Amino acid sequence: MRSGAQIGVTLAILVAGGSQQMLADVKLDDAGRLTLAGDFRLRLEQDWDSQTSAGVEREDRLRARARARLSLGYALSDSVGFGVQVASGSDESQQSPHITILDFDDNSTGAANFNFDKWFVRVRQGDFEGWAGRNSVPVWKANELFLDDDVTPAGIGLRYTTAVGEKGKLGFNGGYFSPPAGMRAFAGNLALGQLVWSHEGAGGTGLTLAGGGFLFDADPADPSAILFRQGNGGRDYTIWVGNAQARRRVGGKPLTLGADFMTNSESYSALDPDPFTAANRDETEGYDVYVTWGGTGERGDWLFGVWYAHIEALAVNASFAQDDWVRWGSADQTDSSDFEGFELRAAVGLGQKQNLVARLYLVDAISSVQDGKRFRVDCNVSF
Numbered sequence: 001m002r003s004g005a006q007i008g009v010t011l012a013i014l015v016a017g018g019s020q021q022m023l024a025d026v027k028l029d030d031a032g033r034l035t036l037a038g039d040f041r042l043r044l045e046q047d048w049d050s051q052t053s054a055g056v057e058r059e060d061r062l063r064a065r066a067r068a069r070l071s072l073g074y075a076l077s078d079s080v081g082f083g084v085q086v087a088s089g090s091d092e093s094q095q096s097p098h099i100t101i102l103d104f105d106d107n108s109t110g111a112a113n114f115n116f117d118k119w120f121v122r123v124r125q126g127d128f129e130g131w132a133g134r135n136s137v138p139v140w141k142a143n144e145l146f147l148d149d150d151v152t153p154a155g156i157g158l159r160y161t162t163a164v165g166e167k168g169k170l171g172f173n174g175g176y177f178s179p180p181a182g183m184r185a186f187a188g189n190l191a192l193g194q195l196v197w198s199h200e201g202a203g204g205t206g207l208t209l210a211g212g213g214f215l216f217d218a219d220p221a222d223p224s225a226i227l228f229r230q231g232n233g234g235r236d237y238t239i240w241v242g243n244a245q246a247r248r249r250v251g252g253k254p255l256t257l258g259a260d261f262m263t264n265s266e267s268y269s270a271l272d273p274d275p276f277t278a279a280n281r282d283e284t285e286g287y288d289v290y291v292t293w294g295g296t297g298e299r300g301d302w303l304f305g306v307w308y309a310h311i312e313a314l315a316v317n318a319s320f321a322q323d324d325w326v327r328w329g330s331a332d333q334t335d336s337s338d339f340e341g342f343e344l345r346a347a348v349g350l351g352q353k354q355n356l357v358a359r360l361y362l363v364d365a366i367s368s369v370q371d372g373k374r375f376r377v378d379c380n381v382s383f
Contacts, residue, residue, distance in 0.1 A: 032075065032076075033074070033075045034072070034073070034074050035071075035072070035073040035074070035075075035083075036070075036071070036072055037070075037071045037073075037382070037383065038068070038069055038070040038071060038382065038383055039067075039068075039069050039380065039381065039382035039383070040066070040067070040068050040069075040380075040381045040382075041066060041067040041068075041098075041378055041379065041380050041381075042064070042065075042066055042378070042379045043064070043065040043066065043067070043098065043376055043377070043378045043379075044062075044063075044064055044065075044376070044377045045061075045062070045063050045064075045065055045374065045375070045376045046060075046061070046062050046374070046375045046376075047060065047061040047062075047327050047372060047373070047374050048060040048061075048372075048373050049371070049372065049373045050327055050370075050371060050372030050373065051369060051370060051371060051372075052370055053365060053368035053369065053370040055369050058327070058372070059105065060105070061103070061105055061107065061327075062103075062104040062105060063100050063102065063103050063104065063107075064100070064101050064102040064103075064104075065098045065099060065100050065101065066088070066098065066099055066101050067087070067088055067089075067097045067098045067099070068087070068088045068097075069085060069086070069087040069088070069097065069117075070085065070086050071083060071084070071085040071086075071118070072084050072085075079123055079124045079125055080121070080122070080123055080124075081121075081122055082119075082120060082121045082122065082133075083118070083119070083120055083122075084116055084118065084119045085116065085117055085118035085119070086114055086115065086116050086117070087114070087115060087117040087118075087150075088112070088113070088114055089113060089114075089115065089117075089150075089183060090110060090111040090112075090113055090182075090183070090331075090332050091111060091113045091115065091182055091183050091184055092111065092182045092183075092227060092331075092332035092333075093182060093183070093332040093333065094150070094151055094152075094179070094180040094181065094182055094183060094319070094320070095148050095150055095151065095319075095320070095321075095322075095323040095333070095334055095336075096148075096150060096323050096334075097117070097150055099111070099112040099113075100112075108331075110331050110332075111332075113183070115183040115184065116134075117134070117150070117152045117183060118133070118134050118135055118136070118152050119133045119134050120132065120133030120134065120135050121133055127160055127161050127162050128158075128159070128160050129158070129159045129160075130156070130157065130158050130159075131156070131157050132155075132156050132157075133154070134152050134153070134154045135152055135153070135155075135157060136149060136151075136152055137151065137152075137153060137157075137175070137177070137190075137192070138157040138158070138159055138173045138174070138175050138192075139173050139192065139194050139212065140171075140173065140194065140196045140208070140210045140243065141210075141243065141260075142243060142245055142258050142260065142290070143260070143288065143290070143307070143322070144321070144322035144324065145260065145286070145288050145309055145311060145316070145321060145322055145325075146239075146241055146260065146262055146286075146316050146321060147214075147316075147320055147321060148320060148321055148322050148323060148336075150323075151179065151180060151320045152180060153177035153178055153179045153180060153186070153190060154177060154178050154180070154186055155175055155176050155177025155178060155190070156175055156176055156177075157173075157174070157175035157177075158172070158173070158174045158175060159171065159172070159173050159174075160172045164197070165199075167199055167200050167201060168197065168198065168199045169196075169197070169198050169199075170195070170196070170197050171195070171196040171197075171198075172193070172194070172195055172196075173192070173193070173194040173196065173212070174192060174193045174194070175190075175191075175192055176189065176190070176191050177189065177190045177191075177192075178190070179216070179319075179320060181222075181224035181225060181227045181228065181233075182224070182227055182332070185224035185227075186224065187218075187219055187222040187224040187225040187227075187228070187233065188216060188217055188218045188219045188222065188225065188233075189216075189217040189219070190214065190215065190216055190217070191214075191215045191217070192212060192213065192214045192215070193212055193213055194210060194211065194212025194213075194241075195210065195211055195212065196208065196209075196210040197209050197210070203248065203249055204247065204248055204249035204254055205247060205248040205249075206246070206247040206248070207244075207245070207246050207247070208243070208244070208245045209243070209244055210241075210242070210243040210244075211240075211241070211242045211243070212240070212241055213238065213239070213240050213241075214237070214238075214239045214240075214241065215236075215237070215238050215239075216236060216237040216238075216239070216317050216320075217236055218232070218233060218234050218235055218236050220233055220234035227332075227333065228319040228333065229318070229319065229329060229330065229333045229335060230276045230313075230318060230335060231274035231275075231276045231277050232317060232318060232319040234274065235266075235268075235274065235277055235314075236266055237264050237266055237314070237316075237317050238264060238265045238266050239262055239263070239264050239265075239315075239316065239317070240262065240263050240264075240265060241260065241261070241262045242260070242261045242262075243258070243259075243260050243261075244258060244259050244260075245257070245258035245259075246258070250293065251293075253293055253294045253295065254292075254293070254294065254295055255291070255292070255293050256290075256291065256292045256293075257290075257291050258289070258290050258291075259287065259288065259289045259290075260287060260288050261285075261286070261287045262285070262286045262287070262311075262315050262316060263284060263285045263286075263315065264284040264285075264314050264315055264316075265284075266284070266314075268280075268281035268314070269281065276313075277314070279367075280312070280313035280314050280338070280367065281314070283312035283313040283314050283315070283338065283366070283367065284312060284314045284315055285312055285315050286309070286310060286311035286312055286315030286316060286337070287309070287310055287311075288307060288308060288309040288310070288311075289307070289308050290305065290306065290307040290308070291305065291306055292304065292305035292306075292345075293305070294347075295349070296347050296348060296349035296355040296357075297349060298349050298351065299349055299350060299351030299352075300348070300349060300351075301348070301349035302346070302347065302348045302349070303345070303346070303347040303348075304345065304346055305343075305344075305345040305346075306342065306343070306344055306345075307342065307343040307345075308340075308341070308342055309325070309339070309340065309341065309342075309343075310340040310366070311336075311337050311338070311339055311340070311366075312337065312338060312366060313337050313338035313366070313367060314337070315337060316336070316337050318334070318335055318336045318337040318338075319333065321334075321336040321337065322334075322336050323336055324343075324359070324361070324376075325339060325341065325343065325361050325363055325374075326339055326361070326363055326372060326374075327372050327374060328365075328370060328372070338365055338366050338367055338368075339363050339364065339365055339366060340363070340364060340366055341361065341362050341363035341364055342360075342361070342362045342363075343359055343360070343361050344359070344360045344362075345357065345358070345359045345360075346358045353381065353382045353383060354379070354380060354381050354382075355379075355380050356377070356378070356379055356380075357376075357377070357378045357380065358375070358376070358377050358378075359374075359375070359376045359378075360373075360374070360375050361373065361374040361375075
């Protein structure tokens with residue numbers, strides 16, 4: 001456990017339909033303007049052909065789920081603004097705002113709560129932006145395999161972007177936060193710094209390279225940390241993440257190719273008192289590669305995508321990574337590491353800020369016989 005005081009704050013508004021690479025901002029164009037935004041998702045989710053790490057078969061599961069979020073922003077001036085967001089979900093889950101509205105196999109539907117998951121005060125001056133409050137983590141990312149979009153820590157975030165040449169940009173993202181433990185508490189600390197270079201060329205071509213460090217400082221003395229699974233409440237992480245993404249138009253549609261690599265440089269001992277840490281002390285690397293073609297911005301637009309991921313047990317802090325790929329964990333906390341497999345995605349734009357997204361996940365554990373298949377269909381509406 002590293003030393004350091006927990007400090008508060010940050011926020012932003014997310015739109016339905018996928019991972020956001022950058023923070024979605026409250027508009028500050030016109031002083032005195034009040035901005036209202038929101039989104040709703042209806043999901044049908046099937047899990048099947050799954051077994052636990054002990055080889056025990058899980059029962060197949062079919063559920064209808066929903067997510068609702070409402071955001072309010074106000075611009076005090078051209079450079080100062082604030083905002084809040086309320087979201088559905090369970091009080092005990094920092095990874096998902098979804099609630100189960102119907103379980104077709106008569107299982108428990110779990111908790112259905114609403115919480116303020118974002119609130120902030122933000123200042124912009126030229127190429128600099130700083131904010132304090134509760135917010136999405138200020139980081140460029142192409143997906144949620146390392147960090148879930150729904151994880152909104154409390155702290156201070158910084159961003160600076162400057163032009164490099166005629167079509168290039170160089171940016172720095174940084175911050176110091178206290179990560180959420182559920183939706184109503186915080187535990188431990190997170191310090192981060194990331195450099196991002198991007199270049200946009202003619203004809204839809206583009207390239208983005210990013211690299212950064214993420215230091216998770218656990219506080220096992222904090223009673224809120226007991227919520228985290230697999231020893232994450234008492235384990236430090238020093239994770240280095242590299243990203244590369246290339247873009248161009250093919251057949252009149254955007255084609256995106258990318259890869260992400262992550263490695264945890266913490267040294268864990270075979271004598272660590274936490275059995276999960278000791279057993280997986282050398283499982284500290286992960287990567288993913290992906291390709292997508294198309295988009296869903298207009299009615300009738302379509303997208304196809306394929307992802308492959310290999311994420312070892314301690315390559316990411318599983319309490320704050322994605323909760324999409326696997327069924328593993330508890331009702332409120334996902335064990336989102338120690339897996340490899342594929343995501344296949346198809347989506348279509350419905351117009352008026354609506355889309356329909358279908359995703360198939362085929363996943364196996366790296367260190368055990370645990371596995372599973374999952375299919376989702378999401379109908380997303382935003383305003």
